[in-house]
Amino acid sequence: MTAKRTILVTSALPYANNSLHLGHLVEYVQTDVWVRFQRMRGHECTYVCASDAHGTPTMLRAEQEGVAPVELIARVANEHQRDFETFRISVDNYLTTHAAENEELTGLVYRNLVEAGHIGRKVIRQAYDEHKNMFLPDRYVRGTCPGCGTPDQYGDNCENCSATYSPLELIDPVSVVSGTVPTVRESEHLFFRLGDFEAELKSWVPEHVDAAMARKLEQWFGAGLLDWDISREPPYFGFAIPGEPGKYFYVWFDAPIGYMASFLNLCRNTGLDFDAFWGADSDAELYHFIGKDIVYFHTLFWPAVLSGAGYRKPSGIFVHGFLTVNGEKMSKRRGTFIMASTFARHLDPDYLRYYYASKLGPRAEDIDLNFSDFIAKVNSDLVGKLVNIASRCAGFIHRLNGGQLAEQLPDEALFEEFAAAADLVAADYEARNFAAAVRKIMALADRANRYIDEQKPWLQAKEDGQRDSVVAVCSQGLNLFRTLIVLLKPAIPAVAGRAEQFLACPDMNWDDVKRPLLGHRIERFKTLLNRVEPDAVQAITAEARKEAAAAESRTGQTGPTSQTAATDDGGEADQGSQAEQTGQAEQTDQADQADEIDIEHFSKIDLRVARIVEAGFVEGADKLLRIRLDLGDSQRTVFAGIRSAYDPASLRGKLVIVVANLKPRKMRFGTSEGMLLAAGPGGKNIFLLSPDDGAQPGMPVS
Secondary structure, X not given: OOOOXXXXXXXXXXXXXXXXXXXHHHHHHHHHHHHHHHHHOOOEEEEEEEEEOOOHHHHHHHHHHOOOHHHHHHHHHHHHHHHHHHOOOOOOEEEEOOOHHHHHHHHHHHHHHHHOOOEEEEEEEEEEEOOOOEEOOHHHEEEEOOOOOOOOEEOOEOOOOOOEOOHHHOEEEEEOOOOOOOEEEEEEEEEEOHHHHHHHHHXXXXXXXXXXXXXXXXXXXXXXXXXXXXXXXXXXOOOEXXXXXXXXXXXXXXXXXXXHHHHHHHHHHHOOOHHHHHXXXXXXXXXXXXXXXXXXXXXXXXXXXXXXXXXXXXXXXXXXXXXXXXXXXXXOOOOOOOEHHHHHHHOOHHHHHHHHHHHOOOOOOOEEEXXXXXXXXXXXXXXXXXXXXXXXXXXXHHHHHOXXXXXXXXXXXXXXXXXXXXXXXXXXXXXXXXXXXXXXXXXXXXXXXXXXXHHOHHHHXXXXXXXXXXXXXXXXXXXXXXXXXXXXXXXXXXXXXXXXXXXXXXXXXXXXXXXXXXOOEOOOOOOOOOOOOHHHHHHHXXXXXXXXXXXXXXXXXXXXXXXXXOOOHHHHHOOOOHHXXXXXXXXXXXXXXXXXXXXXXXXXXXXXXXXXXXXXXXXOOOOOEEEEEEOOOOEEEEEEOOOOOOOHHHHOOOEEEEEOOOOOEEEOOEEEOXXXXXXXXXXXXXXXXXXXXXXXXOOEEO
16 A cells, blocks of 8 residues: 555636537546546545636627626536536536635735736737727737748647747737737736746756656747736726736636635635645645646746745646547537537446546547547447456356355456556556556456356356356456456446446445455346447437537527628518619619728628538528538528529539628528628529639638
8 A cells, every 4th residue: 555645636727608528528537537546546635626717708708698707607617517527527626716715816826926026017019809899818819820821820829830929920810809800009017027937947847747748848948938918908807906907817817826716615615724735835746637738827837926926836737638539620510529418418428438548648649539439449348348247247146146256266366467457557547648557457358258258157057066166257257347347447437336336345446456355245237338329429419510500590600691792682581672672673873882991891801612512492482592501610501582593403512602700690581690792683693603613611712
């Protein structure tokens, strides 16, 4: 038995403007497997988390829904906790960063930094959205990376070359909020002097961050650590900065303090000693599990803030990669952008936990959820290998020995082999090399099944005088099964719980692998889990598509209404186009020109190439066609007044140009989400505009 350790663990805080999806669960499963393993080893391991409540995304989402931000974050935080419970994420405390404890600690940390001389002031130039009358956070500006030229990158760093920069350095920047080109305004901001801690961080990083990440951080050290902007201007949803009217803490300042706040809340409810974990002289272990996209904040800013404010630094930062589904980024259109709750409605969450564990290693490498592989692995490993051992042996124990295991194992050396392997598996779990642990465990499962195949208890049971031998062999098999369940318990806690009931061994811990069950009475075997059928996975992806479409319809995020440039027959559901009302559709003076606009106004129009997937008549409308468009990363429906000029069948597969950011328009036939571009006076003389050969759906038109 190893010496008892005192450990505090956190996961990155899920943002409080939406529910959890399968990408989030990579981190929470990874964290929870490690935490459960530590607890099974007898260590004191506390796990806290919270919803990241502040910032522009929450403010805009609440505005979009017509609710107060506090109402939105309360609802979403409840959804987060529900998903944690569903996926058996054993968090000890869950809070939001809008909680009183976080405001208290954020103010304290800030005052300590001010008193220590680590806060300065600077007038900065910042991207400003004139349309929304707001300064834009870095990630609300996108454009072309100034370093490598990769398009559509965030305003703070490039996903391709990892360069960091300001939004003002982007080439062709665009506001994510309104789609307009941002202007530049000046304002005074507060800055955390990160450079004060450069020498300290250079010494700390190599011992507390894995080697690959440490090499990455050397690039940032080489460029010099810049002061960190920690204030924001209104409108902004966050904590007001004490003594600084009209200024708010940047979300990334108070968000990591949310780790401390959630733990403080737990301490006040349970009597735990906060300073014993966060004090400068604490000897407790503190680990953060995060994704590779937020390494900069957690390995540089956060330890520097903690040190500057008089607290201890983390013992380690554990970084994981991203999730792809079937080899590609999660996609709403393909039904692979799957919410956690959607998965759980169709399949046991332990299936996903096991699959993630079988893929996760100690480095920040991406993992892929390949559904074909998922079905095969779960059915082969968990059903065909693991549960198969118990189902093959349990019946004989009840039929021949009243449910009681043998008093002695026939192959003690084999049991000891399994017990010894537990130390190797434990080393893998400790190192977060879950994939290696799973491989070892499944090799043991193969060995256990091989033993049963060799002994053939089903044949022995047919022979006279073999009762004791059959009971002994099956007792051996069930003891090996018990060992495998113990080793897999951190990854599949619900399946393990059902196995514990069957074995009549509640709350099994790691050391139980060393003690065989002899003369022990077990319960009758009941199915522990079922095979995954392809239909269940298909149902998940189908539901994901429907949820994505419903969400887009509710929020209007896909934009626009039912018009074409030639006629406004999308208005037929209401009062008809202006030309029709005046009876002058054919007599319009084609020489009349619209008022001139400048390039800034034109840039507000998001023109995209789209492919017509489906086209059909609209019942009750004489002029409209219902058209389904593929825009590359999404699909949407428009109602276009082109029935007099086009047969629906002739439109399928045709490339067109669509105004993609037009406000959605509700009609009695449904909601129209775009405007096709066309030319001509109307009637049969309507001509849809098409791009040249080679254009693909989703391409911007400029």
